[in-house]
Amino acid sequence: MRSRDRYLGRAVAxxxxxxxxxxxxxxxxxxxxxxxxPGYHLLRTYKIGGEGFWDYLTVDSEARxxxxxxxxxxxxxxxxNGKVVGDIPDTPGVHGIALISSLNRGFISNxxxxxxxxxxxxxxxxxxxxxxxxxxxxxxxxxxxxxxxxFNGRGGSATAIDPVNLTVAATIPLGGKxxxxxADGAGHxxxxxxxxxxxxxxxxxxxxxxDHWPIKGCESPSGxxxxxxxxxxxxxxxxxxxxVIDAKNGFVMKTLPIGRGVxxxxxxxxxxxxxSSNGDGTLTVIHEDTPYEFKVVENVSTQRGARTxxxxxxxxxxxxxxxxxxxTPAATAENPRPRPAMLPDSFxxxxxxx
Numbered sequence: 001m002r003s004r005d006r007y008l009g010r011a012v013a014x015x016x017x018x019x020x021x022x023x024x025x026x027x028x029x030x031x032x033x034x035x036x037x038p039g040y041h042l043l044r045t046y047k048i049g050g051e052g053f054w055d056y057l058t059v060d061s062e063a064r065x066x067x068x069x070x071x072x073x074x075x076x077x078x079x080x081n082g083k084v085v086g087d088i089p090d091t092p093g094v095h096g097i098a099l100i101s102s103l104n105r106g107f108i109s110n111x112x113x114x115x116x117x118x119x120x121x122x123x124x125x126x127x128x129x130x131x132x133x134x135x136x137x138x139x140x141x142x143x144x145x146x147x148x149x150x151f152n153g154r155g156g157s158a159t160a161i162d163p164v165n166l167t168v169a170a171t172i173p174l175g176g177k178x179x180x181x182x183a184d185g186a187g188h189x190x191x192x193x194x195x196x197x198x199x200x201x202x203x204x205x206x207x208x209x210x211d212h213w214p215i216k217g218c219e220s221p222s223g224x225x226x227x228x229x230x231x232x233x234x235x236x237x238x239x240x241x242x243x244v245i246d247a248k249n250g251f252v253m254k255t256l257p258i259g260r261g262v263x264x265x266x267x268x269x270x271x272x273x274x275x276s277s278n279g280d281g282t283l284t285v286i287h288e289d290t291p292y293e294f295k296v297v298e299n300v301s302t303q304r305g306a307r308t309x310x311x312x313x314x315x316x317x318x319x320x321x322x323x324x325x326x327x328t329p330a331a332t333a334e335n336p337r338p339r340p341a342m343l344p345d346s347f348x349x350x351x352x353x354x
Contacts, residue, residue, distance in 0.1 A: 039297075041300065042302075045351075050075070058097040060121070061314040062101060065085070073090070088117070091113070093113060097139070098139045105120065114135065117129055132168075133152030137152070140182065144187045149161070154177075157174055160172065172208065179194045181224060185228055186228075194220050197215050201213065213245075223236035227288060236258065236263070256286055261278050268311050272289075273286065283352065315353065318351070324342070326340050326341045
């Protein structure tokens with residue numbers, strides 16, 4: 001701006017620049033502003049309604065479906081228009097959904113059922129059930145070993161499942177309460193241990209624990225995602241930071257500020273963006289500038305309770321879910337941490353993008 005003022009001053013003083021030049025210079029000023037891409041913002045709100053709280057959601061980017069856990073069943077939405085296209089019933093205490101497109105099979109962890117439901121991706125019909133440890137929570141597919149891993153919250157273990165024969169390959173003690181997990185596709189599965197603030201690395205082929213790594217600066221880790229190309233893990237911590245961890249040695253490379261009440265994290269390999277969905281109604285967006293440099297690029301306002309999410313790798317949109325709540329009831333000896341009641345038919349899916 002200063003150089004432009006000096007130029008115009010010289011032009012006027014010398015009488016060398018006509019009105020057309022001044023107009024041209026003025027019109028050139030906003031070009032860079034128009035070229036700047038807008039940040040993530042709300043694109044669509046899908047009012048789904050229905051009963052039941054929620055936990056994880058999963059996007060099938062190729063089949064254009066969004067799977068959402070709803071307490072006792074799994075809702076299936078069209079990823080392009082938000083319409084409900086199916087429902088998988090009888091999944092008591094459902095937490096997560098893992099998909100294997102090559103087998104045309106999906107797997108659902110049933111926390112109260114102490115088992116995993118296998119279903120057909122095309123018809124959504126149940127194929128069978130596999131027993132797990134107590135309270136299976138997170139569930140992932142590991143392409144490196146071609147196994148499904150369910151992580152048992154109260155059982156403090158991981159159940160490795162053969163997705164073809166629907167049999168248990170092994171039960172692996174973890175030494176604590178597991179939360180989210182991630183796989184590198186090269187023979188390793190990683191899982192956050194919430195009550196010990198550590199990360200466990202599992203040999204997914206030989207089905208044994210290799211390492212227990214403390215996550216320095218991270219309290220009660222929950223969400224976990226991974227940049228498999230650069231071997232970076234993104235762990236969401238309840239002391240309002242996201243820890244970036246070297247997956248080769250467990251070294252905490254950096255902690256970055258995020259919102260309060262994180263549950264899920266996600267990484268989009270094409271854009272180099274990591275996300276943290278926070279229950280306080282924010283979505284923290286972090287850019288991986290290099291495998292060693294990371295920065296928060298924005299904190300997007302979402303809606304209270306939108307603590308879980310999934311990224312559509314085709315559109316790069318982020319799906320979150322939440323609802324409206326009534327007042328929180330008073331704590332009692334029987335229920336020291338009461339949850340506010342969800343208002344009827346207030347459940348929504350929020351789609352964010354650029």
